[in-house]
Amino acid sequence: xxxxxxxxxxxxxxxxxxxxxxxxxxxxxxxxxxxxxxxxxxxxxxxxxxxxxxxxxxxxxxxxxxxxxxxx
Numbered sequence: 001x002x003x004x005x006x007x008x009x010x011x012x013x014x015x016x017x018x019x020x021x022x023x024x025x026x027x028x029x030x031x032x033x034x035x036x037x038x039x040x041x042x043x044x045x046x047x048x049x050x051x052x053x054x055x056x057x058x059x060x061x062x063x064x065x066x067x068x069x070x071x072x
Contacts, residue, residue: 032056 005015032038032052042048 007015010018036056042052
C-alpha cells in the first residue's frame with residue numbers, strides 16, 4: 001500500500017492510523033447517505049458532524065433501531 005503525504009516527520013504507523021480514522025469517517029457519511037437518504041451533507045464543520053451524530057442517537061433511542069458504525 002502506498003500513502004502520499006507532505007508531512008515528513010510522521011512514522012508509517014502514525015500515517016496508517018490517520019488513514020484508518022479518515023476511512024471510518026468516510027464510512028460514517030456513506031452510511032448516513034445510504035440509510036437516511038441524505039443526498040448532500042448539510043455541514044462540514046465539527047459541530048455539524050456532532051449534531052448529525054446526536055440526531056442519529058436520538059432517532060435510535062426513540063425508534064429502538066440500531067444506528068452506528070458497527071451496523072454498517
